Amino acid sequence: MSIRTTAAVLVGRAVRVAARLRGGGSAIPGAVALRIDPGFLERTIAAIPDGVVAVSGSNGKSTTTNMLAAIVRAHGLAVFTNPSGGNLPQGIASALLSEVSTSGRLKADIAVLEIDEGYGTRLAELLKPKTVLLLNIQIDQLNRYHEPDRVAAMLGRVAAASTDGLVLNREDNFLVDLDAQIPARPGRAVSFFGGLPELVLPAGHGVASADRFGEAAASPGSREAAVQVVALDGARATLAIAPVDDHRDGGANREPVEVVVKLPSRGLHYALDAAGAAAAARSVLGERFRPELVASALDALATVYGRGELLEVEGERIEIIMMKNPASLQLNLDSLESAPEQVFLAVDEGTPDPSWIYDIDFSALDHVDGITGSKAWQFAVRFGYLGIPVGSVDLDVRAALKAFLALPKPASGHKVMILNYEQMMDIRKILGFKELEGGGAS
Structure with missing residues (x-):
């Protein structure tokens, strides 16, 4: 047992308790633990049997x-x-602090x-x-990532690090042939994974x-999918999962099993x-994988x-839609x-820099009741150009939120809030939802 590791865990936990009492999430506990014991994360993770x-x-x-x-738990x-x-790293270390022993x-x-x-x-x-599971490469935070090609290169290096399994989205322009762009690895x-055309x-x-830009070895949708979305009905999807009997053909010689999730x-x-989650589980578990457990696991899963x-706020349901970048906003609007x-x-x-909102199709909205946050006027101007009525713009988040919550219950459906990550966390706290969140966003 390392004295440094024990100190990292104990001090990190104390900081974590303080962060929780503050009513928010933070990567600070993990950052503190890593400052005390820089090898804490790497050493702890390396000891996990199945990697x-x-x-x-x-x-x-x-x-x-x-x-x-x-x-996988199922x-x-x-x-x-x-x-x-x-x-x-600090966010993962923060998550570790609540689960490791004092010896790490x-x-x-x-x-x-x-x-x-x-x-x-x-x-x-x-x-x-x-195993590495890569979901998509979309237009993202330009201030961090610049062009998608740069993200593709970064994720290509992550993919190349995988030893046992690589699971890719065949519908993505960059991922459909990523396996051909990285060095092959025996084993x-x-x-x-993907969806029906x-x-x-x-x-x-x-x-x-x-x-x-440039030629690709394969076109989106052209690769054989181990797991495929074959039907979609509201918040229910039917997945066709190829059986796991022989990695050489991906189970292609037998009929897929369909499960509703x-x-x-x-x-x-x-x-x-x-x-993607089902395909990764199938890759990791091999012959232990049972398609029916995908449905039972996702049915019981909290969002x-x-x-x-x-x-649920004062007897009303409020749907929280988080937007991080153009793709997440557009797909949620769609x-x-x-x-x-x-x-x-x-x-x-x-x-x-929310200038990307000028590329967004906002036709799914016919009005907006209220806008707040320091970027509120940029959105209000965009809606003005589109002819979408805006009820009010108030840079005071608490006042704007109070006014929105004071609106009568919708005649049908429920209230909807579209928030960026930071506002999502702050507004959840204001509403009394103070669970700890780690450092980082998706």
């Missing part, structure tokens, strides 16, 4: 990590995960970890993932895959997240903060079944 499954991509990381962890494995979006030992068979794209290469070096099984092609803005909310993007979450009767937006400096 690490790393989940990354532009959008859907938190949701898919949550799904995958639940599916198969009887003890799972360590970072389900709240703590996808940087973790009771887990496998780790299922969301990792940030920007830190992916470094985290892959630290975590040495056996690594490559598999894909009848579901993908009619989608209003497709799957929001970023444009790719519950999604966090409406939308093809959530269905593809579920397909991750802000990702299609429904909150998934609305009708224009919400009451809708509220809050965007602050967590979205440094």
Whole structure:
């Protein structure tokens, strides 16, 4: 037992308790622990028997990590995960603090970890993932990532670090042939997930895959999928899962098993997240994998903060839709079944340059009741150009929220809030939801 590790765990836990009492989430506990014992994260994760499954991509990381962890648990494995979006080293370390012993030992068979794209290469070096699941490469935070090609290169290095399995989205322009772009590794099984063309092609803005310049070895949708979305009905999706009997043909010689799964909310993007989670579980578990456990695991799964979450506030249901980038906003708008009767937006400096809203199709909205946050006027101007009425703009978040909550209950449906990550966390706290969230966002 290392005295330094024990000190890191005890001090980190104390900081974590203080953060919880403050009513918020923080990566500070993990940062403190790593400052005391820089090898804490790497050493603890390396001791997990079945290793690490790393989940990354532009959008859907938190949701898919949550799904995958639940599916693997349903198969009887003890799972360590970072389900709240703590996808940087300090965020993962913060998640560890509540589960390790004071000697730094973790009771887990496998780790299922969301990792940030920007830190992916470094985290892959630290975590040495056996399996990597990549969800998508979409237009993201331009201030961090610049062009999608840069993200593709970063995630290519993460993919190359996988030893046992690589699971890719065949509907994504960059991922459909990523296996051909990275060095081959003996023993690594490559598999894909996707959706029926009848579901993908009619989608209003497709799957929001970023444009790719130059030739590709394969076109989106052309690779054989181990798991495929074959039907979508509101917040329910049907997945066709190829049997696991021979990695050489992916079970193609036998009929797929169809299971109906519950999604966090409406939308093809959530269905593809579920397909990705099922495909990764299939890759990791091999002959132990049971398709029926995918359905039971997802049926019992709680929604991750802000990702299609429904909150009960003073007898009213409020749907929280988080937007991180153009793709997440567009896909969530596309998934609305009708224009919400009451809708509220809050965007602050967590979205440094919201000029991308001029590329968004807002036709799913016929009005906005209120806008707040430091970027409120940028959105109000955009809606003005579009002729979408805005009830009020108030930079005082608490006052704007109070006014929105004071509106009578909608005649049908429920109130909808569209928030960026930072406003989502702040407004949840204001509403009394003070669960701890790790450091990082998806």
